[in-house]
Amino acid sequence: MRIRHKAKHLFLIVLCTAVMFLQTGCWSKDEIxxxxxxxxxxxxxxxxxxxxxxxxxxxxxxxxxxxxxxxxxxxxxxxxxxxxxxxxxxxxxxxxxxxxxxxxxxxxxxxxxxxxxxxxxxxxxxxxxxxxxxxxxxxxxxxxxxxxxxxxxxxxxxxxxxxxxxxxxxxxxxxxxxxxxxxxxxxxxxxxxxxxxxxxxxxxxxxxxxxxxxxxxxxxxxxxxxxxxxxxxxxxxxxxxxxxxxNEEETIGSVWLMGNGKGGLVKSYHENRQPVVYEVKGMKSKITSKVAGDDISFHVSIESKGRLIEEWANTNETIDSAFRKQVEEATEKEVRRLTSLALKKVQKQYGIDVLGFGKQFSIQHPRKWEKIKDRWEEIFPEIPITVSIDMEITEYGAKITR
Incomplete structure (x- = not known):
């Protein structure tokens, strides 16, 4: 029993010593x-x-x-x-x-x-x-x-x-x-x-x-x-x-097309030319490709939910469904303008796919992609791209609604 106790005691000493050497710390000899x-x-x-x-x-x-x-x-x-x-x-x-x-x-x-x-x-x-x-x-x-x-x-x-x-x-x-x-x-x-x-x-x-x-x-x-x-x-x-x-607007349009923004705002204008501001709480986009013979086309569907954070057009009145619809449509129109600017510059002027269309096409049509991937920069500028936008106001802050 005494031998077993000594062996156990020795094992604990060795274990503690090993743990000390494994502790994190500054091992470098060079001071900061x-x-x-x-x-x-x-x-x-x-x-x-x-x-x-x-x-x-x-x-x-x-x-x-x-x-x-x-x-x-x-x-x-x-x-x-x-x-x-x-x-x-x-x-x-x-x-x-x-x-x-x-x-x-x-x-x-x-x-x-x-x-x-x-x-x-x-x-x-x-x-x-x-x-x-x-x-x-x-x-x-x-x-x-x-x-x-x-x-x-x-x-x-x-x-x-x-x-x-x-x-x-x-x-x-x-x-x-x-x-x-x-x-x-x-x-x-x-x-x-x-x-x-x-x-x-x-x-x-x-x-x-x-x-x-x-x-x-x-x-x-x-x-x-x-x-x-x-x-x-x-x-x-x-x-x-x-x-x-x-530029800044074209960059924002690109973010909408890629759907990878974390937050921000969209400023548009009401029918009476007063500003209304939509705060982005969430956004996503989906690129869908279609092949018909040798013809290729893309459709980008953009969805977002957010808050009506500022409006100068209806300040003293309650917000009803009709006004909310007007703001959503104005916001969608502005996002469409921004995405159009981005596509015009990226696809038509430079012909360089920085938005991930080729990547999505390779996933959705891998066999067709293998045939055209070496010519993608020649093909990309001529491909029709359509965009659908759905903006939904889900919050109004402390404003009264009905």
Whole structure:
């Protein structure tokens, strides 16, 4: 019995020791204060900064082509330490931007080691912003290859396109905002606006690039230290280059056609030209394809339920079924206008299927798809597409109804 008790006691000691080694914790010998953590990056056409030019003038140069300028946004640890010490504000910005110009992403990142005492690490990278002109000139495969290979960079990182300087989207007016985190936060506001597309992460992009699929990327514009999501970029599947731009209304029309919006509003006008606003509480769309011999056609059915959230046309009267019907019809008319704008630009002007028609056709008619998939971009612009829209008002807020 005594031997058995000792064996049991020894087993418990070994087990506890093993559990201690398996506990999560920081195993790295590198303290966070000794790292330069970058949370955002911008890619622009080559444009050397004044500092880079001065370095080169002093003899700092190496073999490279000036293809692009790479900007990292790095957390200012000293500023954050001041805030953590109980100060409500800091005289320093909570971030700083550093740029290099060249032709190799990896080389540019390592080049920062010759300028900074703390090595840069990308474990917390949130957003990559690509300049529109750069996206037209180079494919996504070329621009993002390094980021997809680098184990330090998480595949959940979001990719955006800037209309103008990508570096400009990484500047804030005051000392309380980290611009890259601001961009990342805007993406989470999809439940508030139909202008914000479904997030495009590196992992999603990798699948689309390998499958040569066409898709939309969210556009961001910057002015005076402020940013705004406005419109989207059409990326062509075979080339993976930016082929065209959708404005804000065309982007919203695309969201309705894809049926993947989380929330937002539709503003229309009553018969007396007063605004009425429908708040989207839910939406869905269904793409149905039909084949008759060699003829192909599509029908998109869009359904939505929502709330009458604002109206100037009937403010002092109760809402009856007739008025509700008028508002529903006005809202349907507006959504039809938006979807028509999107189809005109996507299908007729660019002939690039970023809305998923080809994917649905391949599911519904796989044998026919195998015959035409290589010619899809030639066929798609000529295919008839009809749209039906059904909007239902289910809530009125505190307004009296009858």
């Amino acid at each position: 204060e000794d790292q330069s953590i970058y949370v955002g990056m911008g890619l622009d056409p080559a444009s050397e900064s004044r500092l880079e030019k001065q370095f080169r003038k002093e003899g700092s140069d190496y073999r490279k082509r000036k293809l692009l300028t790479y900007t990292l946004q790095i957390i200012n640890v000293q500023s954050e330490n001041q805030r953590g010490g109980g100060q409500t504000a800091s005289s320093q910005k909570p971030y700083y931007n550093i740029s290099e110009t060249g032709d190799s992403m990896f080389q540019l990142i390592r080049e920062f080691s010759t300028r900074m005492e703390r090595p840069v690490i990308g474990h917390h990278l949130k957003v990559i912003v690509i300049n529109e002109r750069l996206a037209r000139k180079y494919s996504m495969n070329e621009l993002l290859d390094f980021f997809l290979r680098d184990n330090d960079i998480r595949p959940s990182c979001q990719v955006l396109v800037s209309k103008g300087s990508a570096r400009g989207t990484m500047v804030a007016k005051d000392n309380t905002v980290i611009p890259s985190l601001r961009l990342y936060g805007l993406i989470d506001n999809r439940y508030r606006s139909l202008s914000i597309l479904e997030p495009m992460t590196l992992s999603k992009l990798e699948g689309k690039m390998h499958g040569e699929q066409s898709y939309l990327l969210q556009n961001v514009i910057a002015a005076d230290g402020e940013v705004k999501f406005s419109g989207s970029s059409i990326i062509k599947g075979k080339t993976q280059r930016l082929q065209g731009i959708l």
